[in-house]
Amino acid sequence: MNTPLIEFQNVTKRFGSRTILERVNLQLYEGEVTTIIGLSGSGKSLLLKQMIGLILPDEGTILFRGKPLNGMKKTEIGTSFAQMSYMFQDNALFDSMTVYENIALPLQETTNLSRAEIDRRVLVRIEQTELGDAINKFPAELSGGMQKRVALARALINDPQIVLFDEPTSGQDPVRKNAILSMIAQYQRKFGFTAILVSHEIPDVYFISNRILALYDRQIVFQGTPEELENFDHPFKDEVIHSLEALQKELSGLYSKRQFKILNHAQLKRREFGENYCVVIFTLEELNTIMTRLGHDAVQEAIHSMGLYIDKHFGPSGGFSTRHRINEVITMLPYSDIADAQSILLDFIKDFQGKGNNDIWALYRKLVSQEECVELTIMAGVAQGQPLDEIDSVIDAAKSQQKEIGRLQCVERRGVNR
Amino acid sequence: MALAANNQKSQEIEAKRQLGMLLSRPFSIIGGAVINWVSNIGAVTIFLFLSLGKIFRSKQLSKIIQQLYYIGARSTTIIMLVSLFTGMVLGLQSYHALVKFGAQGAVGTLVALSLIREMGPVLAAIMITARAGSAITAEIGIQRISEQIDALQTMRIDPLKYLISPKIAASIISFPILTTVFDLIGIIGGYISGVVLLGLNAGTYFHSIQANVEMKDISDGLVKAVVFALIVSTVCCYQGYFAHMRLDGRGAKAVGLSTTSAVVISCVLILISDYIVTSLLI
Numbered sequence: 001m002n003t004p005l006i007e008f009q010n011v012t013k014r015f016g017s018r019t020i021l022e023r024v025n026l027q028l029y030e031g032e033v034t035t036i037i038g039l040s041g042s043g044k045s046l047l048l049k050q051m052i053g054l055i056l057p058d059e060g061t062i063l064f065r066g067k068p069l070n071g072m073k074k075t076e077i078g079t080s081f082a083q084m085s086y087m088f089q090d091n092a093l094f095d096s097m098t099v100y101e102n103i104a105l106p107l108q109e110t111t112n113l114s115r116a117e118i119d120r121r122v123l124v125r126i127e128q129t130e131l132g133d134a135i136n137k138f139p140a141e142l143s144g145g146m147q148k149r150v151a152l153a154r155a156l157i158n159d160p161q162i163v164l165f166d167e168p169t170s171g172q173d174p175v176r177k178n179a180i181l182s183m184i185a186q187y188q189r190k191f192g193f194t195a196i197l198v199s200h201e202i203p204d205v206y207f208i209s210n211r212i213l214a215l216y217d218r219q220i221v222f223q224g225t226p227e228e229l230e231n232f233d234h235p236f237k238d239e240v241i242h243s244l245e246a247l248q249k250e251l252s253g254l255y256s257k258r259q260f261k262i263l264n265h266a267q268l269k270r271r272e273f274g275e276n277y278c279v280v281i282f283t284l285e286e287l288n289t290i291m292t293r294l295g296h297d298a299v300q301e302a303i304h305s306m307g308l309y310i311d312k313h314f315g316p317s318g319g320f321s322t323r324h325r326i327n328e329v330i331t332m333l334p335y336s337d338i339a340d341a342q343s344i345l346l347d348f349i350k351d352f353q354g355k356g357n358n359d360i361w362a363l364y365r366k367l368v369s370q371e372e373c374v375e376l377t378i379m380a381g382v383a384q385g386q387p388l389d390e391i392d393s394v395i396d397a398a399k400s401q402q403k404e405i406g407r408l409q410c411v412e413r414r415g416v417n418r
Numbered sequence: 419m420a421l422a423a424n425n426q427k428s429q430e431i432e433a434k435r436q437l438g439m440l441l442s443r444p445f446s447i448i449g450g451a452v453i454n455w456v457s458n459i460g461a462v463t464i465f466l467f468l469s470l471g472k473i474f475r476s477k478q479l480s481k482i483i484q485q486l487y488y489i490g491a492r493s494t495t496i497i498m499l500v501s502l503f504t505g506m507v508l509g510l511q512s513y514h515a516l517v518k519f520g521a522q523g524a525v526g527t528l529v530a531l532s533l534i535r536e537m538g539p540v541l542a543a544i545m546i547t548a549r550a551g552s553a554i555t556a557e558i559g560i561q562r563i564s565e566q567i568d569a570l571q572t573m574r575i576d577p578l579k580y581l582i583s584p585k586i587a588a589s590i591i592s593f594p595i596l597t598t599v600f601d602l603i604g605i606i607g608g609y610i611s612g613v614v615l616l617g618l619n620a621g622t623y624f625h626s627i628q629a630n631v632e633m634k635d636i637s638d639g640l641v642k643a644v645v646f647a648l649i650v651s652t653v654c655c656y657q658g659y660f661a662h663m664r665l666d667g668r669g670a671k672a673v674g675l676s677t678t679s680a681v682v683i684s685c686v687l688i689l690i691s692d693y694i695v696t697s698l699l700i
Binding site for chain 2: 049052053054078081082084085086088090092093094095105106108109110154158
């Protein structure tokens with residue numbers, strides 16, 4: 001494997017007689033999105049602060065691109081840290097400065113760029129983070145989500161190779177939380193930086209993370225992909241992941257992938273040979289257009305609302321759903337054959353095109369200006385399977401059956417729902 | 419029997435140990451306080467020298483000018499107000515004291531020398547501490563507890579250079595200027611009470627000042643002002659910068675406590691250092 005970008009070797013940190021981190025070992029790799037998960041107060045932020053040199057470890061070694069930081073010269077350490085940016089949990093914006101001044105500060109103070117060039121770079125970031133209307137406002141005049149975007153713009157202004165995000169979604173509502181995570185994923189792809197996140201937004205962070213690190217009882221107890229975490233057997237899962245997943249189901253109507261698998265396995269075990277089950281797969285098309293034109297909040301609102309509507313219609317028939325990909329939701333109907341499933345789907349389409357459309361656009365209007373209007377196409381496909389069939393092959397079959405079931409559009413401008 | 423003797427012996431040892439602890443306790447308290455005091459002095463001194471060393475780095479001029487406005491220009495009104503009444507009271511008191519000896523012609527000298535040598539630098543420093551020093555501590559303290567200083571570090575901006583040095587530099591420049599303003603307005607205050615209100619001869623008032631105030635009096639007063647500037651700016655910045663390390667409070671409470679400490683410590687140090695500097699200069 002490649003040399004880790006950042007590596008902790010037996011790092012211990014104490015505050016007085018309290019040991020927060022004990023012989024922590026971890027590896028972070030370049031170009032990936034890595035998320036550190038754990039309970040509040042377990043020392044996740046402390047890990048990030050040690051990575052960027054704000055706090056020094058009491059014992060152990062931190063290596064940057066294979067070289068121990070404590071063996072580096074001061075200039076070398078400076079060069080290493082200059083590649084990093086840090087987005088604070090509470091944003092740490094300068095409250096006496098405007099949005100423009102906050103974002104421009106690192107360039108003004110650490111470079112010799114001309115004023116015109118600083119202006120150009122700042123305006124580019126402001127446009128990319130959709131802050132054009134807030135350029136002369138002070139942080140206190142902005143919403144929590146906008147403040148996060150200012151902090152992100154400031155963190156990205158120096159074109160860093162590594163960005164550390166300390167609980168980027170803290171204090172946000174469920175929709176905005178996913179919007180921020182989606183924004184980080186989008187910018188990570190756009191700018192190509194290595195992202196290291198601290199979060200407890202499980203399972204949402206799985207969708208954007210290449211690797212997950214689990215901090216539990218003062219140590220890193222898991223390092224691997226989100227898929228590998230599904231099979232990880234450790235008390236951490238019971239105490240942290242299960243409780244957070246249950247909360248997520250309450251809020252969105254969707255189960256985590258892991259819970260979905262368990263439920264699916266339990267339901268299919270009860271079925272006998274010859275009995276059928278159905279899978280419905282929903283896809284939201286044009287999600288990127290919505291993201292660009294209406295913002296991340298609108299996207300998350302669409303997925304959130306769709307999850308609730310799916311749960312409302314398919315739940316009473318024993319159906320359960322999970323978010324498969326960023327724009328896909330899978331619903332399992334363990335006791336329905338294809339005719340039942342199609343009948344429920346028709347009811348769903350009717351309700352969703354009527355009330356759902358109105359509800360969603362009512363929420364959009366709060367988020368975006370009246371003039372903004374994009375269409376959102378919803379595709380759905382149904383397939384029938386038997387207990388012995390591989391679930392993945394049934395999902396593929398449902399996907400191949402997908403057709404447009406509805407189109408959400410701006411009610412006020414177009415006046416019709418199709 | 420042997421067991422009883424052993425018990426008695428161990429009780430005696432324990433009693434001696436407790437007596438020893440009781441006797442040594444005052445020394446340990448005093449020793450701890452002295453060590454704490456010495457280490458604080460050391461930390462403040464290092465803080466001051468590190469900040470002074472960063473005054474002449476690049477991109478500092480605009481920040482120093484900005485601080486000159488906050489610390490200097492915006493303190494002018496309060497300095498003028500206080501100095502006017504201080505001068506008037508000095509004129510009034512000295513007139514009534516000197517008239518008993520027929521020496522009311524010396525009112526101008528008394529007012530001017532009191533202000534230039536002592537009252538100008540001391541009162542100006544105390545007024546700037548109350549107005550600007552407390553604001554400096556609160557501002558830096560809030561920046562500390564809201565992680566703005568940490569944010570500067572993550573952006574590779576030196577917080578001492580960016581936040582502290584301009585404030586110290588601006589204090590060094592503005593304290594002597596404000597002290598001079600205090601002296602001048604105080605002398606005018608003495609003129610108002612002595613000449614305008616009590617009928618002293620204006621020529622006598624100004625002539626006695628011209629005849630008895632020497633350049634050394636003025637320069638000594640300005641030296642004091644610079645010393646006070648270093649003390650006030652360093653103490654106020656230091657208290658704010660390390661507000662998060664207070665043991666007696668966290669968050670907003672720590673900022674409040676630091677602001678109070680900054681003002682109290684600055685005022686006490688102004689008076690102590692005034693005596694020391696005076697005894698060295700006299």
